[in-house]
Amino acid sequence: MKSVMNPSRWLGAGDRVFIVVLVAAVVLVVLGNAVAAEGSAMHVSTYTLTLLGKYLCYALLAVAVDLVWGYVGILSLGHGAFFALGGYAMGMYLMRQIGERGVYGHPVLPDFMVFLDWDALPWFWYGMDHFGFAMLMVMVVPGLLAFVFGYLTFRSRVSGVYLSIITQAMTYALMLAFFRNEMGFGGNNGLTDFKDLLGFSLQSDNVRLALFVTSAVALLLGFLLCRFVVSTRLGRVCAAIRDGEARVRFLGYRTENVKLVIFTLSAVLAGIAGALYVPQVGIINPNEFSPLNSIEIVVWVALGGRGTLYGAVVGALVVNYAKSYFTAALPEIWLFALGALFVLVTVFLPRGVAGVLRRRGAKS
Numbered sequence: 397m398k399s400v401m402n403p404s405r406w407l408g409a410g411d412r413v414f415i416v417v418l419v420a421a422v423v424l425v426v427l428g429n430a431v432a433a434e435g436s437a438m439h440v441s442t443y444t445l446t447l448l449g450k451y452l453c454y455a456l457l458a459v460a461v462d463l464v465w466g467y468v469g470i471l472s473l474g475h476g477a478f479f480a481l482g483g484y485a486m487g488m489y490l491m492r493q494i495g496e497r498g499v500y501g502h503p504v505l506p507d508f509m510v511f512l513d514w515d516a517l518p519w520f521w522y523g524m525d526h527f528g529f530a531m532l533m534v535m536v537v538p539g540l541l542a543f544v545f546g547y548l549t550f551r552s553r554v555s556g557v558y559l560s561i562i563t564q565a566m567t568y569a570l571m572l573a574f575f576r577n578e579m580g581f582g583g584n585n586g587l588t589d590f591k592d593l594l595g596f597s598l599q600s601d602n603v604r605l606a607l608f609v610t611s612a613v614a615l616l617l618g619f620l621l622c623r624f625v626v627s628t629r630l631g632r633v634c635a636a637i638r639d640g641e642a643r644v645r646f647l648g649y650r651t652e653n654v655k656l657v658i659f660t661l662s663a664v665l666a667g668i669a670g671a672l673y674v675p676q677v678g679i680i681n682p683n684e685f686s687p688l689n690s691i692e693i694v695v696w697v698a699l700g701g702r703g704t705l706y707g708a709v710v711g712a713l714v715v716n717y718a719k720s721y722f723t724a725a726l727p728e729i730w731l732f733a734l735g736a737l738f739v740l741v742t743v744f745l746p747r748g749v750a751g752v753l754r755r756r757g758a759k760s
Contacts, residue, residue, distance in 0.1 A: 406627030410750065414706035415616065422612045429605055445604050446676050451716050452611035453673040456618050458696045458712035459705055460665035463622045465694070466703030467631065468658050469638035470555075474563030475666050476690035477570050478538035480680070482667025484574075485537055487587035487680040488521060489530035490598075494591050507589070508582045518580040527594060534671040535664045542663030543656065550652035550659075555641070564687045571685030586681025593675050604676070611672045615709070618665050622705055625661070634658060695738045701748025710749055 407415075425445070428438040440448075457479050464470040491506045504510075505517060523529040545566060549559060577583035596603045625631055636644045637651050645651050674680045683689075692715070700711025715737070722730040741748065 406623060410704065410706050411619075411623060414619070414709065418612060418616060422609060426605065426609065429601070442601055442604055445601075445608050447720065449604070449608040449611045449676045450673060451713055452608070452615050453669045453676070454693075454696070454716050455709040455712040456611070456615045456669040456672075457666050457693060458700070458708035459615070459618055459622055460662040460669065461693050462697045462700075462702055462705055462708035463626070463665070464659055464662045465697060466705075466708070467626050467638060468634045468655055469641075470655060470659060471557075471560045471694065472563045472659075472662075473560045473687065473690045473694065474567040475662070475693055476687070477567035477685055478542060478663040478666035479670040479673070479689075480567075480570070480574075480682075480684035481538045481541065482534045482670030483674040483680040483684060484581060484587065484670075485524075485530055485533040485667070486671035486674045487590070488524040488533075488581075489527060490590040490593065490675060491587050492521070492525035493593070494589070506582075506587075508585065508587075509580070512577060514580075521580070531671070534667050538663040538667030538670075539660050542660045546656045546659040550655050553652070564690065567685050567690055568687050571682050571687075574682035574685060582681070584682060586679060586683075587674075588679040588681075590675060590678055598675055598678070607672065607676050611676070614668055614672055618668070619705055619709070622665075625658075626705075630654065630657070692734065695734060695741075697748075698738060699741050699745075699748055701750025704748070704750040707748050707750030714749075 425440050425448070428440055429445075431438070457475065460478075461472060461475050464472055464475075494506070505514060509517070524533070545563075549562060554562060573579055574581050574586075575584050581587065590598055592598065593603065598604075626634065633644065633649060633654055637649075637654060641651050670680075670684075693712075696711035696715050697708045698711070699715060700709065701707030715734075718733070719730060722733060
C-alpha cells in the first residue's frame with residue numbers, strides 16, 4: 397500500500413518530464429504576464445492565453461479518452477458528448493448570471509427563452525444559478541450518462557467496433573436533440589454572450605489568466621489521477637481486459653464492472669474539460685456533439701501514443717495547433733490533412749510519438 401501511495405513508484409520518466417514541462421510553462425506564462433510589459437516578447441496576449449487554455453482543456457479530454465482506449469481497450473467515439481454536456485452545465489450557470497435579478501433575487505429568464513415567449517424556467521435549469529450546484533452537475537450529468545450507457549452495453553457484452561458505433565450514435569442523437577429549440581438549451585445558437593464568472597468579468601485579462609491556470613491545474617490533477625488508477629491493481633486488471641477480456645472473465649473477474657468504473661471516471665474528466673472550455677471560448681452549441689469532434693479526439697490520442705497518458709496530451713496540443721494554423725491558412729485542406737495524419741500514424745507510428753521516444757530512450 398505504501399508503494400502505491402508513493403508517487404515515485406508510479407510515475408515514470410516520461411510522466412515526470414511532462415509534469416515539469418507543464419509546471420514550467422504555466423510559471424513562465426504567469427510571470428511573463430505579471431512582470432513583462434504589454435507588447436514585449438515575454439508578455440502573452442489575451443488571444444494566445446485563451447488559445448492555450450483551450451488547448452489544455454482538449455489535453456484533459458485526450459487524457460480521459462486515453463484512459464478508456466489505451467488501458468481498457470474501449471474505443472469510444474462518443475466522448476465529445478460528455479465534453480459537451482459538461483460545457484452546457486457551465487454555460488447554463490453563466491447564462492443565469494446575465495441580466496438583472498427578479499423576484500427574491502433570482503435571475504430572470506435567459507434571453508433565448510424570452511425570445512421564444514417562455515414564461516417559466518424549465519425544471520432542469522433550477523439551481524443552475526448557484527456555482528456549487530452547477531459544478532456538481534458538470535460531473536454528475538456526464539458521469540450519469542456514462543454509467544447508464546455503460547451499464548447497458550457492458551452488461552450486454554457489446555464490445556469492439558459495435559461499441560464504437562453505438563457511442564457515435566449516442567453523441568449524434570444528442571446533437572440532434574440539442575438542436576431543437578424546445579429542449580431548452582438555445583437550439584442551434586446554443587448558449588453564448590457570457591458576462592461574468594463568480595462576479596468577475598470574463599473579458600478581464602486576469603480572469604483569462606486564472607482560467608488558463610485552472611485548466612493547467614485540472615489537467616495535472618486529471619493526469620495524476622489517471623496515472624494513479626492505472627498503477628493500482630485495478631489498472632492491471634484493465635490492461636488484462638484490454639489484452640484478453642475472455643481470459644480475465646474466466647478467472648472470475650466481473651469485467652463489466654471494471655469497464656463501467658473506468659468509463660464513468662473518464663466521462664467525468666471529459667465533463668470537467670468541457671466546463672473549463674466554455675468560459676474561455678465564450679460559447680457552447682450543439683456542434684460540440686458532432687461525431688467528427690469525437691473522431692478528432694481519437695486522432696489526438698493515436699498520434700501522441702495511446703496507453704501513455706502524456707502522449708495523449710502531446711497529440712492534443714500538436715493536432716490542435718496544426719488545426720489552428722491550417723484552418724486559418726488553408727481551411728479547405730484541413731479535413732484531408734487530418735484523415736491523412738490518422739492513416740500515416742496508424743501505418744508508420746502504431747505507438748504514436750510517445751512510442752518513438754520510448755524506443756529511442758531504450759536504445760540510449
